[in-house]
Amino acid sequence: MRDDPTSLPLRLKGVRYTVGGSTLIGALDLTLQGHAPTVILGPNGAGKSLTLRLCHGLIHPTGGTVEWLGPGAGGHRRRDAMVFQRPVMLRRSAVGNLIHALALAGVGYRQRRAAARTALGRFGLEAIAERPARVLSGGEQQRLALARAWSLKPEVLFLDEPTANLDPTATRAVETMIGEFVRDGIKIVMTTHDLGQARRLAGEIVFLNRGALIEQTPAPIFFERPRTQEAAAFLRGDLLC
Numbered sequence: 001m002r003d004d005p006t007s008l009p010l011r012l013k014g015v016r017y018t019v020g021g022s023t024l025i026g027a028l029d030l031t032l033q034g035h036a037p038t039v040i041l042g043p044n045g046a047g048k049s050l051t052l053r054l055c056h057g058l059i060h061p062t063g064g065t066v067e068w069l070g071p072g073a074g075g076h077r078r079r080d081a082m083v084f085q086r087p088v089m090l091r092r093s094a095v096g097n098l099i100h101a102l103a104l105a106g107v108g109y110r111q112r113r114a115a116a117r118t119a120l121g122r123f124g125l126e127a128i129a130e131r132p133a134r135v136l137s138g139g140e141q142q143r144l145a146l147a148r149a150w151s152l153k154p155e156v157l158f159l160d161e162p163t164a165n166l167d168p169t170a171t172r173a174v175e176t177m178i179g180e181f182v183r184d185g186i187k188i189v190m191t192t193h194d195l196g197q198a199r200r201l202a203g204e205i206v207f208l209n210r211g212a213l214i215e216q217t218p219a220p221i222f223f224e225r226p227r228t229q230e231a232a233a234f235l236r237g238d239l240l241c
């Protein structure tokens, strides 16, 4: 078990994201902290992916601030990583993809080869090490993307619908990896449309609707007694508008 993520809390204060006059995220106040996995739920278009991208710094707010406030937040080392629904693989072997990511992160030649092998071994991916990454199945590619992210030793890992395109077997394999990340002390912040997955993985739920935070609630409470009518309607499967 690692120490607490030193770069947390991550605080979004009054965050807005406006494109072409449309406010997609409006005055969002949200603090992410602690080890427990955060699962972001909400209907299509609620702003889940945008929120992850704002947290990771892939896009910048048009108003408000995104700040890493922990004691270790000031260093040069990148503290967070992100894995997408459809992982981006380079035209090289599976292990080559990891080595490339480690090189970009500034890891030395010998160390990155060893670190890439360690990551593949840790997650039972040795057998696909030399295969071209782009011909791997969707499930294999997603596990490889997760191993690649893990090899960078992030404190916080953002996952955008990591199992959206996967069958139940591949989904289980990905959830097992996520569980191992949690045991390693990595803070998971992820989106999903799979309520069963949210129940299995979440420590807390962040529920968004129409670009606004509706509630941030410990997962057992959210599923048993959601605090808001919108969340209750969402859990019943009602259409939200």
Ligand SMILES: Nc1ncnc2c1ncn2[C@@H]1O[C@H](COP(=O)(O)OP(=O)(O)OP(=O)(O)O)[C@@H](O)[C@H]1O
Residues within 6 Å of the ligand: 019, 024, 042, 043, 044, 045, 046, 047, 048, 049, 050, 051
């Ligand atoms: N660059 C952009 N320009 C205009 N609109 C955008 C842009 N990016 C996102 N949107 C819109 O912002 C809204 C929120 O998008 P986002 O991808 O965060 O939703 P989401 O909650 O992740 O939805 P889903 O569950 O369907 O993936 C959507 O209506 C989307 O169409």
